Amino acid sequence: MAAQSAVDVCNQALIRVGASTITALTDATNEGRVCNTVLDSCRRAVLRAHPWNSASDRSTLNPTFAAITGCADDGSGNFRITSAAHGLSNGQRVTISGIVGCEAANSTWVIEDVTTNTFDLDASTFSGTYTSGGLWTLAAKFDYAYSIALPSGCLRVLRVNDYEDDWRIEGFRIVANTYPLDISFIADFTDYTAIDPGLYETLASFIAWKICYRLTQDLSIREQLWEELKKEKGFWRFVDATENPAEQLRANDYIEARFASATHGFVRDPMT
Helix, strand or coil: CCCCCHHHHHHHHHHHHCCCCCCCCCCCCHHHHHHHHHHHHHHHHHHHCCCCHHHEEEEEECCCCEECCEEEECCCCCEEEECCCCCCCCCCEEEEECCECCHHHCCEEEEECCCCCEEEECCCCCCCCCCECCEEEECCCCCCCEEEECCCCEEEEEEEHHHCCCEEEECCEEEECCCCEEEEEEECCCCHHHCCHHHHHHHHHHHHHHHHHHHHCCHHHHHHHHHHHHHHHHHHHHHHHCCCCCCCCCCCHHHHHHHHHHHCCCCCCCCC
């Protein structure tokens, strides 16, 4: 599979179009320039379109926590949190945990009156005497207590904690009410030798369709390439999917409630 490379996949696309091949993505030709322009976006689009096995990865995600060094009354009855160079802004939402002495601050809050090293917890009521400890992390703007960065190069999240927890993707972060999050995801790649030939061929066909009109000015060829692409990607997706065992959902309260509603009295088998 050593022949698989960024240049080679572009040449496979150019052959489908009937155009001249290139020796490098920096070639000062129309073919080189157009391939260099679309390659990365086409690769990411094809990867997002299907849970390709060769592009799948796993990771365990945790929030990024910052240390709290103080908790006091802000002078108006709210909690004032001290955390050096925290980088937060008014209106952001944070989740606080681990404070000893002012335990009522351990919750999720909108922050206000932000300074370089402090922020106040909006609508809080100060109580206790700060003793030690405490951590804060970003929360979602509402509903979710944690906002966690996705792995670098993550293009599509496939599964989180065996479907048991509520979560959402927002921008390049995942929001949830629990952690850690064990996720399966589709990762971007730059090593073309490491991907499945079916993904490689599908990418070449997609690039060919993308660049066709620019190189040929012929819509009929572009339409023909689109029809060929649909057939090819369907075939290779089928081949890719056959390497996975059938998915079996684990029973949980949500699944059982859904089955109970659908069957008017589903009862879990006590032997399972």
